[in-house]
Amino acid sequence: MDPLEHASVPSLVYLALSPEPSLVFLTALVVGAVFPDIDVLAGEHRSYLHSLLLFLPALLVAVLLGGYPLAFALGWLSHLFLDFFTGVIPPVYPLSKRGWGLSIAVTGPMDFGIEVKLIERYPEKRHDYRLEIGGSLALALLTLLTAIIRLH
Template sequence: MFLLGHSCWSYIFSKLTGREVKVNLPAYMALLAGVLPDFDIYFKPLIQHHTYTHSLIILLPICAVLTIRFKGLGLAFSAGILSHLAGDSIVGTIPPLYPLSDFQLGISLGLPGPVDTALEVGALGLVLVLAYLNGDYKLVTEPHRESVYLVIPMVSIVTLTLLFAGDNYVSLAALAFSRKALTLITIGHAALIGTLGLGVFQGVRAIIAHRKQTRPASSSPTAECTTARVYSTE
């Protein structure tokens, strides 16, 4: 599955799990959790793609620790991480027992393929509905400082997609226009990235407005403001 589907299914599973246990996982985290297993692409020669980070015997203990440490938030985040393995095992296979065994689990419906396309584009549609219902859409339509964190899933999705394409010697134009299924997925990626980009823009807007607002009042250097915290993460 491509990162469009992974981030969208992660958002759906994290948010629905969070709702069950009455926590509100921030949107950027819900979108990021399901992208994390593919971070192995960043460590390409060091870690083989689709091995350690797609193994149940490695991810389940990590999810257990997250849930014990962060309770409901950890559980919701874990649901997003594990949705990645579910997605990959539908369109391909995953090695659930790696590194103990190379045994592959999955129903391999094909990537790219019509089922994958339906799952990826369908997930994006569901995310839009869910974000409308839970109010997350306001991160994109109004200036909110926390929207700036959407830059994290956005940059991850863009860089991993580029690295993945480069890694497989696929020219991006060929990837985008070779097959109908892929074209739909390309449009879906562009729509998601565009939406996240708009959110980041709203976040930056809110931070600038907040700074302007607080500047005249805060002549003392001790004035606490979350803006500083936001900036320090850059």
Template structure:
């Protein structure tokens, strides 16, 4: 699955899990958790893509540590991380026992495929609805300092996409619109990045406005006569 689907399904799994355990996982962490297993792209060729970070032998202990250390917050993050493996096993396969075994597990609906496009674009639509219902949409529509954290998933999605394309000698412009299914996914990525970019703008705006406040709040000195009893 592409990063559009991974980030969106992660948001859904993480936020809904957080609701069940009564923790408010920030939107940027909910989006980022599902992208984490693809961070192996940053370390290529030291780590081959779709190996260690897509193995249950590796990820389950990491998730266990997160839950033990951060309780409900760790559980919500873990749900997002593991959603990556669920998604990949639906459209392709994962190596759940790597490095002990190269055994592949999955139903391989195809990537790209109509099924994958439905899962990815559909997830984006559900995310937009959920973000409206839980108030996360305000990170994009209002000037808030915490909106700046949306820069983290935005940069991750963009850089991982560029690195993956470069490592595999893929022309993104040609690949993105080579099939109808890919065109829809490409547009979905553009929408998501645009939304995150708008959120980052709101975060920067909030910081700039905050720095301007002291100057605007101070009142000019009075030019009238000093009050009785004051020193001249």
């Protein structure tokens, strides 16, 4: 999942559910939603910032502080949630690099069904940093339009 999708999905949920959305809260949410992928700079994508060992204490502090720290943590949570469905996240990294994720596929058309599989494997190393953002650019533009309408 690319940064535009990571930013757009929680933004749309926030803009849809908040009775009075705020630009600062939305910004904190988006920053929290995209920042875990700076793991790439440490050489391993989906490592420290995708680990529950780091996230859960940060979430606890954010819940105690509330406000924008909580928005940031909710963005981070959305990142882990989305990555769990598009690959694996290593819940106890660096104690173990083993990751977990959920694969959901629709089969058919003759024998229609939904196939749900729990994935257990090591996160894939990213060898190039080229991002394909064509499809998610439309989602990001929709999110921007929604934000303009809701934040006026």
